[in-house]
Amino acid sequence: MKAGHLFLLAWAFVGVRAVAWSADSEVLRPRVPIDQIESARTVTNPFPVTPDMREKGKALFEGKAFCRACHGADGKGLGIDLDYSTFKGPLPRNFTDKMWQQARTDGELFWILKNGSPGTDMASFIPLVLTEEEAWQVLTYVRSFGEK
Ligand code: HEC
Secondary structure (H helix, E strand, C coil), rough: HHHHHHHHHHHHHHHHHHHHHHHHHHHCCCCCHHHHHHHHHHCCCCCCHHHHHHHHHHHHHCCCCHHHHHHHCCCCCCCCCCCCHHCCCCCCCCCCHHHHHHHHHHHHHHHHHHCCCCCCCCCCCCCCCCHHHHHHHHHHHHHHHHHH
């Protein structure tokens, strides 16, 4: 192999790694604005996490709150058989991403359900679609994707 080819190969390898890294760090970047994040993080789930709560959350996720339409029944986001190059804006979160699950407090996720993720397709669901109690139910179910 010529030296030039080797160089190109090395360059491609570094390039691919850089893209993978920036995709991850973009997902992990906090969504709650910096001036609200401290107070958002102090918010905790006031309800005991029980199997019943998770079941209610699943029913909401797949039913009236239609989370499933974007995040998928398996929580992995839109299907992999789509042509993402035609999509605009951030993709729905993959809830099975353990690094993402660890990066977020419950309070930050609750903030998202109240405010949406501004500038993306992730809308606000409280109070229009979900009560606060229902939001905690659905978030209990969202958390369960991280345990699989
Ligand atoms: C119309 C499509 C759509 C629907 C319906 C939807 N989401 Fe999302 N969701 C998104 C998108 C797109 C993002 C990524 C936003 C971003 O990158 O900031 C997202 C991100 C999220 C996040 C991650 C925010 C973060 O801090 O990283 C959570 C949690 C979430 N959605 C929960 C839900 C729940 C729960 C429901 C149902 C009540 C729901 N979503 C319904 C599109 C949707």
